[in-house]
Amino acid sequence: MAERVCVGAITGAFGVRGEVRLKSFCATPEAIADYAPLYTPEGRGFSLRLTRPVKGGFAARLSGVDSKDAADALRGIRLYAGREVLPALPEDEFYHTDLIGLEVIDTGGVRLGEVRAVHDHGAGDLLEIHGPGLGSTVLLPFTNDCVPTVDLAAGRLIADPPEGLFG
The missing domain is CATH 2.30.30.240 (PRC-barrel domain)
Known part of the structure; x- marks a missing residue:
């Protein structure tokens, strides 16, 4: 089994101060914040703070992302959580x-x-x-x-x- 599980994706920048628009793939969408740090496929890690709900997801702050350009550069990036921080699933459910x-x-x-x-x-x-x-x-x-x-x-x-x- 994969060491990390995809829990969301960055869909673009939100505003001009480095917030990102984040789409959660979690059963309880806001739970994505509980699984931080989140990682890119290349292994770059981010702490995460959801700032508010927006259409299609959340506005969020990622560590080290402090400008619109930095947020725009992450558009389309999927975010992964370590399997060890995810909840155990019942026997008949699967990631x-x-x-x-x-x-x-x-x-x-x-x-x-x-x-x-x-x-x-x-x-x-x-x-x-x-x-x-x-x-x-x-x-x-x-x-x-x-x-x-x-x-x-x-x-x-x-x-x-x-x-x-x-x-």
Whole structure:
């Protein structure tokens, strides 16, 4: 499992004094501040203080970011928290990062592909599956009916997809 988990992204500058506009990927959006320090993919660390809610997220102060130019330079950067500061999840819940890369096999043992991404469009998570023989990726609902087993230790999940989804 990844040492760090993506918890948010900087979407741009907010104002002219170095605040950033921050989008949280946390189940409780303001909890992102509890997981600081946050890190860029390159390992640069920031302390974080949310200053106020704004449309689409929060205005926030990051350590070492004290100008609009410095905040603008961070636009699009994803922020990661150390796994050790994140809450333990119940047995039937998973961090998206832990699902990406898992092998997908059906209930008969046939390999369907691999999880390429996890999408949440508001009605529940969808697993994006890419695999041999697929003309394009397949979106599999991440429900107990469609994915009865997730075995992180074995690096796979067992899928029982709706009829015709994979071909």
